[in-house]
Amino acid sequence: MTKQERIDNMMRLSGTDVRKCMKCGKCSGRCPAFKDMDIKPHQFVSMLGQGKIDQLLESKAIWNCLACMACVERCPRGVAPAAVVEAVRDTVVRAQGANGLKAEDIPPIVDEFIPQQLLVSAYRKYNK
Numbered sequence: 001m002t003k004q005e006r007i008d009n010m011m012r013l014s015g016t017d018v019r020k021c022m023k024c025g026k027c028s029g030r031c032p033a034f035k036d037m038d039i040k041p042h043q044f045v046s047m048l049g050q051g052k053i054d055q056l057l058e059s060k061a062i063w064n065c066l067a068c069m070a071c072v073e074r075c076p077r078g079v080a081p082a083a084v085v086e087a088v089r090d091t092v093v094r095a096q097g098a099n100g101l102k103a104e105d106i107p108p109i110v111d112e113f114i115p116q117q118l119l120v121s122a123y124r125k126y127n128k
């Protein structure tokens, strides 16, 4: 796969139009994980638009994003920075091969109070 194909694939995975970004930084201003992210939400959008995917793929921030969607709600241009972060994370996870979360690895009762949504989210996050 060529680099351009990888860029196109990541843009398609994100499902958001990074070209609409006006670089206002409001998404990063609202992000609760901002301090922990080596690449900030607005930079994910900007760097994908510039095709700087190698830096994104090495970013530690993909594991710091809380998927809270505050950046998406804040964006005045309808861009979804969280979707870009997720697209990068999915690309990294897929490249690692079949190491996703398996149902048989989860004990019958993890915790009686654990929300079912958490497990569904974990499957979604780690099995793409």
Ligand code: SF4
Pocket: 027, 030, 031, 032, 033, 034, 041, 064, 065, 066, 067, 068, 069, 070, 071, 072, 081, 082, 085
């Ligand atoms: S979804 Fe991720 S990048 Fe967006 S505001 Fe929440 S923690 Fe930050």
Ligand code: SF4
Pocket: 020, 021, 022, 023, 024, 025, 026, 027, 028, 041, 042, 045, 074, 075, 076, 077, 078, 079, 080, 081
């Ligand atoms: S809030 Fe939207 S327009 Fe502003 S920097 Fe973030 S993605 Fe770009």
